[in-house]
Amino acid sequence: MRILVCVAQVADPAAARFDLETASFGEPEWTPNPLDLVALEAAVRLGEERGAEVVAVSAGPERVERVLRDALVQGAGRAARLEVDPVDAFTAAAALAAAARRIEADLVLCGGRTADEASGSVPAYLAAALDAALLTGVVAVEAEERAVVAVAADTGGRRASYRLPFPAVVSVEEALAEPRYVPVLSGGYRRGLLAGIETWDAEGLGLPAPEPLLAVAGLGAARPRTKAGAKVTGLSMREKLSMMRGQSSSAEKKEREILTGPADAAARAIVARLEEWL
Amino acid sequence: MSLRLHPRAALIIGALCGLLAFGRFHTASEWFSGGWHAALVVVTVIAGSLVALGIYRRVSIWLAGSGPVRLDRPGDRLRRLLRLGVLQTKLRRDPVIGGTHLLLSAAFALVLLWYTARSLGLGVRDVPTPIVDVLYLALAAAAAVMLWARASGARPRLRRDWQGWAIPSLLLAIAMTYLIDRGLGIDASGHYSEVGVASQPARFAHVLCISSFFALIPYTKLFHVIAAPVSIFLANHETQGVPPAPFDLRAEDELSVARRGVGLGARRVGDLSIARLASVDACTTCGRCQDVCPAYATGKPLSPMKLVQEVWTAARSGPETSLWSTVTADEVLSCTTCGACVAECPVAIDHVGLVTELRRGLLDEGRVQEGHAKTLRRIVETDNPWGSARSGRASWAEAAGFEEAVEGEEYDYLYWLGCAASFDARAQEIARTVHDLLRRAGLRVATLGSRERCTGEAARRAGDEGLFQRLAAANIEAISSVRAKAIVTHCPHCLQSIGKEYALLGGEFRVRHHTEVIAELVDQGRLAPDREVGGTVTYHDPCYLGRHNGRFEEPRQLLRILPATELREMPRSGDRSFCCGAGGAAMWQGGELGERVNLARVEQALATGATTIATGCPFCTAMLEEALQSAGADGVVVRDVSELVADSLGPA
Numbered sequence: 001m002r003i004l005v006c007v008a009q010v011a012d013p014a015a016a017r018f019d020l021e022t023a024s025f026g027e028p029e030w031t032p033n034p035l036d037l038v039a040l041e042a043a044v045r046l047g048e049e050r051g052a053e054v055v056a057v058s059a060g061p062e063r064v065e066r067v068l069r070d071a072l073v074q075g076a077g078r079a080a081r082l083e084v085d086p087v088d089a090f091t092a093a094a095a096l097a098a099a100a101r102r103i104e105a106d107l108v109l110c111g112g113r114t115a116d117e118a119s120g121s122v123p124a125y126l127a128a129a130l131d132a133a134l135l136t137g138v139v140a141v142e143a144e145e146r147a148v149v150a151v152a153a154d155t156g157g158r159r160a161s162y163r164l165p166f167p168a169v170v171s172v173e174e175a176l177a178e179p180r181y182v183p184v185l186s187g188g189y190r191r192g193l194l195a196g197i198e199t200w201d202a203e204g205l206g207l208p209a210p211e212p213l214l215a216v217a218g219l220g221a222a223r224p225r226t227k228a229g230a231k232v233t234g235l236s237m238r239e240k241l242s243m244m245r246g247q248s249s250s251a252e253k254k255e256r257e258i259l260t261g262p263a264d265a266a267a268r269a270i271v272a273r274l275e276e277w278l
Numbered sequence: 279m280s281l282r283l284h285p286r287a288a289l290i291i292g293a294l295c296g297l298l299a300f301g302r303f304h305t306a307s308e309w310f311s312g313g314w315h316a317a318l319v320v321v322t323v324i325a326g327s328l329v330a331l332g333i334y335r336r337v338s339i340w341l342a343g344s345g346p347v348r349l350d351r352p353g354d355r356l357r358r359l360l361r362l363g364v365l366q367t368k369l370r371r372d373p374v375i376g377g378t379h380l381l382l383s384a385a386f387a388l389v390l391l392w393y394t395a396r397s398l399g400l401g402v403r404d405v406p407t408p409i410v411d412v413l414y415l416a417l418a419a420a421a422a423v424m425l426w427a428r429a430s431g432a433r434p435r436l437r438r439d440w441q442g443w444a445i446p447s448l449l450l451a452i453a454m455t456y457l458i459d460r461g462l463g464i465d466a467s468g469h470y471s472e473v474g475v476a477s478q479p480a481r482f483a484h485v486l487c488i489s490s491f492f493a494l495i496p497y498t499k500l501f502h503v504i505a506a507p508v509s510i511f512l513a514n515h516e517t518q519g520v521p522p523a524p525f526d527l528r529a530e531d532e533l534s535v536a537r538r539g540v541g542l543g544a545r546r547v548g549d550l551s552i553a554r555l556a557s558v559d560a561c562t563t564c565g566r567c568q569d570v571c572p573a574y575a576t577g578k579p580l581s582p583m584k585l586v587q588e589v590w591t592a593a594r595s596g597p598e599t600s601l602w603s604t605v606t607a608d609e610v611l612s613c614t615t616c617g618a619c620v621a622e623c624p625v626a627i628d629h630v631g632l633v634t635e636l637r638r639g640l641l642d643e644g645r646v647q648e649g650h651a652k653t654l655r656r657i658v659e660t661d662n663p664w665g666s667a668r669s670g671r672a673s674w675a676e677a678a679g680f681e682e683a684v685e686g687e688e689y690d691y692l693y694w695l696g697c698a699a700s701f702d703a704r705a706q707e708i709a710r711t712v713h714d715l716l717r718r719a720g721l722r723v724a725t726l727g728s729r730e731r732c733t734g735e736a737a738r739r740a741g742d743e744g745l746f747q748r749l750a751a752a753n754i755e756a757i758s759s760v761r762a763k764a765i766v767t768h769c770p771h772c773l774q775s776i777g778k779e780y781a782l783l784g785g786e787f788r789v790r791h792h793t794e795v796i797a798e799l800v801d802q803g804r805l806a807p808d809r810e811v812g813g814t815v816t817y818h819d820p821c822y823l824g825r826h827n828g829r830f831e832e833p834r835q836l837l838r839i840l841p842a843t844e845l846r847e848m849p850r851s852g853d854r855s856f857c858c859g860a861g862g863a864a865m866w867q868g869g870e871l872g873e874r875v876n877l878a879r880v881e882q883a884l885a886t887g888a889t890t891i892a893t894g895c896p897f898c899t900a901m902l903e904e905a906l907q908s909a910g911a912d913g914v915v916v917r918d919v920s921e922l923v924a925d926s927l928g929p930a
Contacts, residue, residue: 181651183542183641184744185525190536 001052003043004105006096007036009067010116032067035111041177043109044075046143053077055103059086059095065197073182073192080198090213093125098205100130106166107148112173123171132167139175314478325489332496342597343552348514355511362510368624375427382420385413418453421446435565441498448491455484505560506625512553513626521631523743528751528783543638548597555593560625561586567619572857573612577872580612582619582629610636611647615739615862616821621853637741649868650740661731662697663866671700672728678710683724683760690721692762696769697732698896705896708918712768712792715920718930719804729756733775740863754785764788766795770822770895791823793894793919797832807926810842816888819855820895833894833919840926846886858901865897876905884911891916
């Protein structure tokens with residue numbers, strides 16, 4: 001059995017910095033996509049149980065070799081960088097599909113979505129390109145001889161179990177597995193550090209020049225969610241209780257208001273409102 | 279390989295010399311005649327060969343360990359050999375049994391010296407025989423006490439196996455046959471004749487017993503007469519508990535370490551050092567370590583003695599043998615690294631160091647205990663074992679009124695807060711109190727703020743040397759940027775890391791525990807605790823403050839000066855203190871096997887009748903408070919020593 005694991009390098013959302021003066025993001029901090037590491041962990045465990053070969057691939061420039069190094073340290077047997085520019089989910093999936101064909105992968109594992117763009121459409125494109133069975137939202141997986149049995153999380157905590165004959169694409173959720181802790185310079189770490197990273201170019205993969213399938217037509221401003229609390233100061237214990245039971249008529253109605261316009265004007269408006277209340 | 283042949287050759291030559299000396303004594307003696315003499319030669323040659331072969335085989339096992347053997351500071355080593363080997367200070371921590379052992383070994387050594395000198399013709403004939411008689415009487419008495427201690431069950435730790443009975447019996451027989459020979463050899467005129475024929479059978483029995491004794495040495499625990507001095511001499515005191523790592527990430531990058539192919543820790547017998555194997559071989563299964571082990575006392579799968587024996591069993595199967603063929607991960611993970619075993623061991627075995635090497639070996643194979651894995655990952659991600667946001671460190675300290683160190687300024691103390699005080703509410707109370715006391719005494723104190731990280735102490739105990747070194751490197755750099763006369767910390771684990779272990783990575787700092795600093799301020803009259811606190815206090819020695827760093831006195835000094843407060847010691851105190859259960863990264867395993875160590879300790883504390891348990895470590899505080907709650911001991915509280923001093927000072 002051969003398993004291809006797609007590991008993307010994403011801009012760390014926690015480390016994102018927005019420069020107010022230039023109104024632009026600084027150079028992102030690149031980090032492995034957390035869900036892809038979950039997929040990798042599942043693949044490595046299948047590899048340990050069934051002797052499967054685990055190949056980690058990532059599409060992008062040289063900087064993605066860092067996540068491939070991480071993948072090797074975490075237990076991938078081989079790692080290859082796909083020298084293509086993944087301009088959108090579709091082109092990324094096309095490159096990954098070509099890699100899966102190249103190694104004749106039985107199973108492709110990937111995270112359900114990336115932490116930065118989170119389109120979540122790569123697994124679907126990938127399955128379509130490979131003409132493979134697809135299951136998304138997977139929280140448990142077991143391998144058989146020529147198939148995987150995977151459990152998908154449905155809404156409302158429901159679980160459904162499916163048998164997917166190979167070739168199959170499985171996209172995973174966090175609950176599937178916790179990536180192992182590999183101590184610095186332990187045996188696995190040293191193996192990962194010394195392993196080579198292959199480079200597969202677009203020509204070798206038989207890929208055309210990447211062309212985005214989707215074009216961004218426009219970006220809208222973020223719509224902040226509002227949650228308004230009722231004023232409770234000055235109410236008696238009995239009034240508060242009846243409010244909690246939803247019987248209150250005396251309590252003031254919840255107010256909500258969305259401020260639009262430049263940030264400094266909005267901030268001034270908020271301060272003014274707070275002063276008014278206090 | 280050529281290096282290894284040297285000691286082997288020396289060994290063979292040594293054995294031959296011994297055989298010759300032994301033989302010469304007997305052949306030259308006029309004690310035996312005719313057939314007795316021939317029988318004597320046969321006995322001594324057999325015994326001599328058995329001794330030489332046995333020693334050769336055991337020492338060969340040591341030499342399969344990894345080198346090099348460190349012999350630096352020979353003066354210190356000799357002094358330790360004198361203290362532990364000759365004066366037997368560790369053994370005499372059990373005065374009756376230890377004293378008996380000292381008497382026995384001294385008598386035996388002197389008799390042996392007398393025989394040897396005599397056989398070499400060194401004019402000891404003039405030594406009056408009654409002196410030798412007294413030595414033999416002492417030997418007999420000591421052997422009898424040894425037998426009594428086993429028979430009566432006075433020391434349950436003493437093994438009642440065949441060796442346990444045979445060795446003292448043989449010693450008794452050696453003494454008795456000599457004394458019978460003396461009795462039979464006295465002629466009518468009341469003089470003892472060495473050539474007397476009547477006493478020859480007894481004299482032969484005497485030589486037979488001595489020969490058997492020597493022949494048994496390399497095949498029984500008697501081998502400690504050879505291995506113990508070697509173990510004591512080769513022990514590396516300053517790296518006790520944490521053997522040096524196989525790499526130094528300040529001197530070499532990870533890739534080059536990986537290329538060298540060195541493992542993180544011990545996985546096979548051959549990964550252990552020659553000194554370690556010799557020390558393991560010196561174990562006599564006396565059981566002192568097991569008696570004091572908190573893990574053993576609470577029914578965990580660890581006995582330090584059993585662990586040492588298991589390592590030796592593996593060692594006897596050759597250097598390629600996996601240590602995991604006899605040792606289990608649960609055993610190795612049950613250790614709290616409290617060091618009670620090391621403090622007791624008469625033959626200088628470093629059980630804690632062995633455990634650390636084995637834990638590194640487990641990690642090397644990717645076998646990370648579940649709780650440890652989670653904690654280590656949290657440390658990697660957030661620089662603290664709780665996984666709290668990094669920003670919390672500086673923001674709490676700022677809110678609590680701590681000054682952050684600024685470059686160019688000079689401070690009396692850099693206050694190392696540690697993760698506990700940065701992220702745990704109870705430890706924060708302690709840190710506030712300590713800070714307040716230092717400021718009241720007029721000291722200028724600053725913290726590192728957000729530049730402080732986990733010291734890596736727990737990571738190192740768990741065997742994660744690489745993570746420890748990464749954290750240490752960052753901390754060494756941050757500390758070095760501040761100008762302060764010394765570092766003060768209320769956390770003994772930070773004290774251990776920064777004060778002792780960073781030195782191995784080039785960071786030499788003077789670190790003091792807050793109780794030391796406060797005791798000094800009281801001495802100087804800069805703090806005057808004179809208000810009555812009252813109550814009865816017992817003091818729990820944190821392992822990393824007491825046993826590992828030798829600070830037993832200062833906290834007690836502070837407790838004693840508190841007006842109207844009585845200090846009552848637990849039987850297990852000072853260097854015999856009983857762990858709280860948190861050390862050695864045990865805190866982070868998320869549960870423990872067997873009974874809980876902290877409950878056992880709190881029971882000991884409650885037995886003193888004290889209403890306050892004083893201590894000097896945020897982890898001990900947490901463990902003891904949690905145990906008091908579980909035990910339902912209302913009205914008993916755990917206080918840091920500094921808090922009691924602050925109570926006695928009253929409001930500023």
